[in-house]
Amino acid sequence: MRKRIVAGNWKMNLDHREGARLAGEILGGLKNRVPQCEIVVMPSFTSLHAVGEALRGSCVSLGAQDLWHEESGAFTGEVSAGMISAAGCRYVLVGHSERRHILGEGRDLLSEKLRAALKGGLSPIYCVGELIEEREAGRAEETVSRQVEEVLGGLDAGGMSKVAIAYEPVWAIGTGRTATTGDASGMHGVIRDLLSKLFGRGTAGETPILYGGSVKPDNARALLSAGDIDGALVGGASLAGDSFLGIVFPT
Numbered sequence: 489m490r491k492r493i494v495a496g497n498w499k500m501n502l503d504h505r506e507g508a509r510l511a512g513e514i515l516g517g518l519k520n521r522v523p524q525c526e527i528v529v530m531p532s533f534t535s536l537h538a539v540g541e542a543l544r545g546s547c548v549s550l551g552a553q554d555l556w557h558e559e560s561g562a563f564t565g566e567v568s569a570g571m572i573s574a575a576g577c578r579y580v581l582v583g584h585s586e587r588r589h590i591l592g593e594g595r596d597l598l599s600e601k602l603r604a605a606l607k608g609g610l611s612p613i614y615c616v617g618e619l620i621e622e623r624e625a626g627r628a629e630e631t632v633s634r635q636v637e638e639v640l641g642g643l644d645a646g647g648m649s650k651v652a653i654a655y656e657p658v659w660a661i662g663t664g665r666t667a668t669t670g671d672a673s674g675m676h677g678v679i680r681d682l683l684s685k686l687f688g689r690g691t692a693g694e695t696p697i698l699y700g701g702s703v704k705p706d707n708a709r710a711l712l713s714a715g716d717i718d719g720a721l722v723g724g725a726s727l728a729g730d731s732f733l734g735i736v737f738p739t
């Protein structure tokens with residue numbers, strides 16, 4: 489059975505005290521309940537240690553929002569896979585749309601980052617998604633397929649077994665506009681077919697594909713029960729314990 493994941497990407501929100509408090513709230517809400525998914529929180533770098541301490545010994549995993557692909561050296565402001573792993577992270581985002589479109593990260597850099605994450609023992613969550621112009625021009629599937637192939641293509645099955653993919657249509661991020669369940673599920677099917685071509689059916693069937701883009705407690709159930717949607721990557725609604733838990737336990 490493939491893994492299901494609900495991950496909260498806190499983006500540039502919450503300092504380490506606020507982050508540790510939210511981690512405590514999430515753990516409080518998990519008491520006596522068994523989630524049907526792995527739960528991951530992804531604070532900013534400065535909060536990783538404090539949030540990791542708050543989560544110590546719990547079932548909630550820690551992830552980072554980005555990494556640099558070199559192991560060490562003169563890269564002012566950057567953080568390596570080894571540092572992220574030492575801070576207690578299991579996961580790291582690669583290729584989030586805000587890094588692609590605000591910070592200009594593209595294929596070559598993202599390939600290096602993804603491979604550095606794997607080499608450093610982290611599980612990358614590789615984010616893909618089309619712009620509204622690409623969707624309106626009928627090029628959503630082509631865009632997402634290219635993003636998958638140009639960075640993941642060439643990985644071996646061992647590497648791919650550590651990767652999750654997050655489909656986040658850029659026009660749905662932070663806008664309150666969610667992809668319809670059918671559109672999201674359809675794109676996940678396209679991604680899985682491509683993974684099947686690239687890596688074989690076994691690997692394709694094991695790769696978690698998460699949906700992200702305005703996931704909230706009131707749309708989580710429909711999205712998370714749709715075919716080929718194996719979890720959620722949540723932005724805004726992951727910043728409060730009750731709304732994040734409302735996605736982890738959708739009603």
Ligand code: 13P
Binds near residue numbers: 662702724
């Ligand atoms: P929102 O849930 O705020 O739309 O953000 C989605 C996202 O970018 C998660 O990585």
